[in-house]
Amino acid sequence: MNALADRIDSLWRYKDFLPLDTSTISLGEGRTPLVPLTDTVSAKLDYLMPTLSFKDRGAVMLAELARRLGPDRVVADSTGNAGTSVAAYCARAGLPCTVYVPEGTPAQKTEQIRAHGARLVAVPGGREATALAARAAADEPGVFYASHVFNPYFLHGTKTYVYELWEDLGGRLPDALAVPVGNGTLLLGAALAVAELHARGLIETRPRLIAVQAEAVSPLAAAFHAGADDLLPADPATPAAPTLAEGIAIPRPPRARQILAAVRASGGTFLTVTEDDIHDAQRDLAARGLYVETTGVACWAAVRDGGDAVRGSVVVPLCGAGLKTGMAG
Numbered sequence: 014m015n016a017l018a019d020r021i022d023s024l025w026r027y028k029d030f031l032p033l034d035t036s037t038i039s040l041g042e043g044r045t046p047l048v049p050l051t052d053t054v055s056a057k058l059d060y061l062m063p064t065l066s067f068k069d070r071g072a073v074m075l076a077e078l079a080r081r082l083g084p085d086r087v088v089a090d091s092t093g094n095a096g097t098s099v100a101a102y103c104a105r106a107g108l109p110c111t112v113y114v115p116e117g118t119p120a121q122k123t124e125q126i127r128a129h130g131a132r133l134v135a136v137p138g139g140r141e142a143t144a145l146a147a148r149a150a151a152d153e154p155g156v157f158y159a160s161h162v163f164n165p166y167f168l169h170g171t172k173t174y175v176y177e178l179w180e181d182l183g184g185r186l187p188d189a190l191a192v193p194v195g196n197g198t199l200l201l202g203a204a205l206a207v208a209e210l211h212a213r214g215l216i217e218t219r220p221r222l223i224a225v226q227a228e229a230v231s232p233l234a235a236a237f238h239a240g241a242d243d244l245l246p247a248d249p250a251t252p253a254a255p256t257l258a259e260g261i262a263i264p265r266p267p268r269a270r271q272i273l274a275a276v277r278a279s280g281g282t283f284l285t286v287t288e289d290d291i292h293d294a295q296r297d298l299a300a301r302g303l304y305v306e307t308t309g310v311a312c313w314a315a316v317r318d319g320g321d322a323v324r325g326s327v328v329v330p331l332c333g334a335g336l337k338t339g340m341a342g
């Protein structure tokens with residue numbers, strides 16, 4: 014740990030563990046504060062990032078890789094925050110960028126994407142249709158597909174969330190990590206970091222992963238509690254309902270098998286939160302001085318009333334700033 018003391022004050026201090034060891038396009042991402050909420054639950058303020066969400070951890074990796082490869086343009090698809098982040102780092106790298114988002118993405122997020130100079134394509138038909146449109150565009154020559162879902166570099170970026178916790182807690186991790194899960198990039202990054210720290214003998218016990226989904230769109234929670242190792246067949250009779258947590262509203266996450274296996278291997282579980290839980294948690298955090306977007310409050314919504322899954326010390330990420338959605342009403 015002493016070896017870290019003199020390192021740069023961004024996630025690049027963990028360069029020995031990253032697939033790229035330096036970045037000329039860093040915006041100082043990472044090293045977010047950890048603040049206590051209760052005696053046992055702390056929040057890591059990942060909304061205090063250059064583009065106001067945790068996605069900067071992964072997007073800087075993708076954009077740095079793209080910069081080195083020198084494509085004609087970069088394409089990304091997103092529920093909003095990943096696209097914003099890719100747009101910002103592409104702007105920094107001088108790379109033309111197109112971001113596909115589902116129609117209905119909050120105006121604050123689309124405005125931010127455009128502000129960074131990216132071309133915005135709003136796709137009707139939801140998150141799946143958006144991903145298909147981006148993938149078709151990514152097949153064109155000269156395109157770098159900055160996919161936070163498929164590109165493993167993104168997970169090497171998100172894993173720094175756990176490296177920071179390990180450093181801030183004096184070389185240990187909490188008993189449980191609560192993580193919001195849509196496509197699972199923070200969850201899989203966290204699992205990767207835990208595996209690496211354990212393999213290097215830097216932690217003895219591994220934290221439980223408490224994966225959190227909105228009840229309205231909870232395909233992974235349903236599969237987990239059914240004992241399945243992949244998504245259950247989609248039921249056309251119960252389509253995904255709208256949710257305030259639009260950032261984690263992913264009906265068919267492509268990495269479902271990996272996510273389910275990671276949560277099980279950790280001894281963790283899935284929790285779901287209702288729209289009322291999200292609403293109340295956002296108000297509660299704001300009343301404590303923390304202005305967090307509706308998706309970003311999901312983990313606090315899931316753990317704040319305790320329950321068996323929440324025993325021991327727990328860290329919740331507050332993943333996106335309140336300015337991105339405003340209050341839920």
Ligand SMILES: Cc1ncc(COP(=O)(O)O)c(C=O)c1O
Pocket residue numbers: 066092093094095193194195196197198199200260261263306308309332333
């Ligand atoms: C604020 C916020 N929290 C959590 C997530 C979930 O991330 P993932 O889809 O990688 O699980 C997102 C994704 O956009 C988000 O914007």
